[in-house]
Amino acid sequence: MVFFLPVLLLTGWAHPSFANDTLPVYTDGGGHPVSSPYDYQRAGPNGPLLLQDFHLIDTLSHFVRERIPERVVHAKGSGAHGYFEVTRDITNITMAAPFSDGVGTKVPLTMRFSTVAGEAGSPDTNRDPRGFAIKMRTSKGIWDWVFNNTPVFFIRDPTKFPLFIHSQKRDPQTNLRNPTIQWDYWSQNQEAIYQVMILFSNRGTPASWAQMHGWSGHTYKWVTATGDWHYVKVKVIADAGLNNLNATEAKNLISSNLDYNTQELQGRIAAGNFPSWTVAVQTMTPAESLKWKYDVNDMTKIWPEAEYPLLEIGKIVLNKNPDNWFAEIEQLAFSPANMPFGAEPSNDPVLQARLFAYSDTARHRLGPNHEQIPVNCPLAVDNYQRAGWMRVDGGAGTLPPGAANYPSSFEAPVSFTPRPYNLSAIADPKQSSGYGSDVLQTFPPGFRAAERSIQHGIH
Numbered sequence: 001m002v003f004f005l006p007v008l009l010l011t012g013w014a015h016p017s018f019a020n021d022t023l024p025v026y027t028d029g030g031g032h033p034v035s036s037p038y039d040y041q042r043a044g045p046n047g048p049l050l051l052q053d054f055h056l057i058d059t060l061s062h063f064v065r066e067r068i069p070e071r072v073v074h075a076k077g078s079g080a081h082g083y084f085e086v087t088r089d090i091t092n093i094t095m096a097a098p099f100s101d102g103v104g105t106k107v108p109l110t111m112r113f114s115t116v117a118g119e120a121g122s123p124d125t126n127r128d129p130r131g132f133a134i135k136m137r138t139s140k141g142i143w144d145w146v147f148n149n150t151p152v153f154f155i156r157d158p159t160k161f162p163l164f165i166h167s168q169k170r171d172p173q174t175n176l177r178n179p180t181i182q183w184d185y186w187s188q189n190q191e192a193i194y195q196v197m198i199l200f201s202n203r204g205t206p207a208s209w210a211q212m213h214g215w216s217g218h219t220y221k222w223v224t225a226t227g228d229w230h231y232v233k234v235k236v237i238a239d240a241g242l243n244n245l246n247a248t249e250a251k252n253l254i255s256s257n258l259d260y261n262t263q264e265l266q267g268r269i270a271a272g273n274f275p276s277w278t279v280a281v282q283t284m285t286p287a288e289s290l291k292w293k294y295d296v297n298d299m300t301k302i303w304p305e306a307e308y309p310l311l312e313i314g315k316i317v318l319n320k321n322p323d324n325w326f327a328e329i330e331q332l333a334f335s336p337a338n339m340p341f342g343a344e345p346s347n348d349p350v351l352q353a354r355l356f357a358y359s360d361t362a363r364h365r366l367g368p369n370h371e372q373i374p375v376n377c378p379l380a381v382d383n384y385q386r387a388g389w390m391r392v393d394g395g396a397g398t399l400p401p402g403a404a405n406y407p408s409s410f411e412a413p414v415s416f417t418p419r420p421y422n423l424s425a426i427a428d429p430k431q432s433s434g435y436g437s438d439v440l441q442t443f444p445p446g447f448r449a450a451e452r453s454i455q456h457g458i459h
């Protein structure tokens with residue numbers, strides 16, 4: 001029998017002689033000092049590695065778990081921090097914070113810009129709509145504006161989203177992008193035409209994220225403290241104006257700098273040339289919506305600004321690059337369902353589907369406690385949610401850890417706020433007749449009838 005003597009090998013790395021005793025001590029994940037990050041243990045000078053070598057195993061096993069799933073869409077992007085400032089009293093349109101907190105109120109925000117179809121490492125200047133997502137931390141909870149840089153969208157039927165995205169992403173057989181499939185989808189689903197025309201203009205290749213506008217696309221319902229409500233669309237207007245690349249410029253940048261827009265945004269902010277936007281809304285009363293020539297919830301249509309003028313309500317400024325990109329940008333999780341009282345979803349079926357899909361994907365991508373990650377965390381949160389993967393706040397927000405985990409008869413650790421208006425009172429004034437009467441679509445025989453039946457709830 002041969003006995004190996006465990007040998008701690010130093011790999012010839014010379015420890016730099018830092019004179020400063022105040023430097024933190026290098027440790028393994030358990031906090032135990034380790035003499036060098038390059039250390040490993042062998043059974044004898046040339047023998048196999050040892051299972052007891054926690055430092056090596058800890059290093060490797062953490063490294064191989066460094067990746068989290070990339071976003072299923074909008075995987076490539078970056079962002080920065082800043083603030084939203086209320087510039088107009090619009091309490092006649094909404095009771096939502098930050099507007100209800102008064103003109104001049106500033107709330108911290110984080111924005112993320114992205115392409116849609118490409119993977120996490122894909123080029124910034126690919127032809128694609130740009131995601132334009134804004135997380136505002138208001139006094140009444142998170143308000144996420146998960147917008148694009150286009151006023152309209154490709155679809156108005158929620159079931160089409162995964163199928164449409166499949167047609168734009170890689171072919172399942174070849175793993176190549178397939179222009180035939182991309183165009184076949186658009187040829188079959190012609191409500192996408194407005195968005196396709198924008199996409200194939202130079203707006204499909206913005207030169208700078210600071211020089212593009214953002215739109216809600218969807219209609220929302222904004223409600224006042226007295227229960228009056230309007231349909232609202234939001235537009236975020238770049239103060240620096242639009243600046244787009246032509247097709248040749250975009251193509252050249254794809255081969256010379258994959259991260260062009262990311263670098264450009266970070267460079268601007270580092271130089272103190274802070275990007276800013278003016279926020280404006282278009283409003284439509286329920287009575288006006290009855291006369292509107294399209295379905296008020298159809299996001300393939302705009303409301304012309306000449307008919308529904310823009311009203312300026314706020315300002316956005318980005319003034320801080322992330323200190324840690326993974327913590328502050330990759331772990332961001334936006335959801336259109338994040339709205340304070342005074343902002344309500346419309347009946348747009350695409351928006352309704354999104355209310356579900358974003359928190360659902362965040363639970364998969366980041367875990368059930370993703371709202372505790374500092375960049376996603378509201379200014380205040382108190383509820384009865386408990387435990388689960390990676391719970392790090394000891395319980396439910398700021399409730400004491402020993403507080404009853406239900407509304408008990410002997411302890412009231414939280415107070416309750418009734419919704420200040422009745423949801424039935426802001427119901428749409430008419431039932432939608434469904435989409436499509438103004439758009440030619442070519443489907444295989446029988447498909448169109450089936451689709452419309454489903455929309456009308458017959459199946």
Ligand code: HEM
Nearest residue numbers: 071074112131132133146147148153158161217353357361
């Ligand atoms: C049924 C329709 C839609 C579905 C199911 C859907 C789903 C998703 C999902 C699953 C993500 C990844 C989120 C994450 O991993 O954190 C995402 C990202 C995003 N979506 Fe959508 N989406 C839809 C329509 C739209 C529309 C209409 C817009 C714009 C008006 C939009 C804007 C965005 C943006 C900006 C992001 C990136 C968010 C970020 O920066 O983290 N999406 N979407």
